[in-house]
Amino acid sequence: MSILRAALRSNSPFSTFQTTSRVLFSTEAGQPPQGPVADSFLRSPRQGLVYGRLLGVRKHTLKTDIIHFLKDSNLTMEDVKVDYDRYFTPLAMMLQFHSHGAYEQAFRHIARNGRLYKLERVDRAQWDIVTPYDGKTILMRGFPRNALIDEIERFLHGYEYDRSSINIFLRQGETIDNPVKMATVRFRSRTDAMNAFITKNRTFCLNSQISILVLQ
Incomplete structure (x- = not known):
C-alpha cells in the first residue's frame, strides 16, 4: 500500500505543477530586467548640467583665467558668466558644468590648490538671472x-x-x-x-x- 501511495503522488498533476513552477520562477529570477526598467536602472542619475558660483575673483580676473585654472572641467567661454554689482565690480563668476563629475573635479582642484577660490553649488535660476555680456x-x-x-x-x-x-x-x-x-x-x-x-x-x-x- 505504501508503494501504491508513493506511485500515485509521483503521478499527481499538482506535483508536476509545483515542480514546473519552481523551475520557472527560478529561471525568471536569474535573468536581468529587460527594456526601459533596465535602462532607467543603469542610467547614471548624475548626468546633466550643474551650476556653481565661484567666489574669490578679483577686479582683473578674466574668464579665460578661470577656464585655464579649471582646465580638467572642460569649461568654455559660454560656460562662464561674471556676476557684477551695480557699480560693475565683479562679485563672483557663475560656472556651468556639463556633468556632476566635472563639478566635483573643479571642487577637488580648488581644494588642492591653496583654496584661492571658493566654489558653491547653485541652481539654474541663479545662473539665469546673471546677464551674459560675453566681452561684447x-x-x-x-x-x-x-x-x-x-x-x-x-x-x-x-x-x-x-x-x-x-x-x-x-x-x-x-x-x-x-x-x-x-x-x-x-x-x-x-x-x-x-x-x-x-x-x-x-x-x-x-x-x-x-x-x-x-x-x-
Whole structure:
C-alpha cells in the first residue's frame, strides 16, 4: 500500500505543477530586467548640467583665467558668466558644468590648490538671472551730467554697435551730490568692443575724460 501511495503522488498533476513552477520562477529570477526598467536602472542619475558660483575673483580676473585654472572641467567661454554689482565690480563668476563629475573635479582642484577660490553649488535660476555680456559690451564712465544720447552716439561714431542697446544711468560718486554718469553699449562682436576700448579709452566727451571697461 505504501508503494501504491508513493506511485500515485509521483503521478499527481499538482506535483508536476509545483515542480514546473519552481523551475520557472527560478529561471525568471536569474535573468536581468529587460527594456526601459533596465535602462532607467543603469542610467547614471548624475548626468546633466550643474551650476556653481565661484567666489574669490578679483577686479582683473578674466574668464579665460578661470577656464585655464579649471582646465580638467572642460569649461568654455559660454560656460562662464561674471556676476557684477551695480557699480560693475565683479562679485563672483557663475560656472556651468556639463556633468556632476566635472563639478566635483573643479571642487577637488580648488581644494588642492591653496583654496584661492571658493566654489558653491547653485541652481539654474541663479545662473539665469546673471546677464551674459560675453566681452561684447563696454561700460563708459565719466560723462558730464548734461550729456545726452546724441553726445554718446557722436562719441562712438564710426564703430559698429547696436544703437538700441545704449543704456545711460547714474551711480553715486565719491560724494552724494556728485553722481557719476555711465553708459553701456553692446557691439556686434568681441573684436569690435575691444577695438573701441583700445581707441576710445581715456578720450574726451564734452571736455570730460571717459574711462572704458569691457564687460566679460
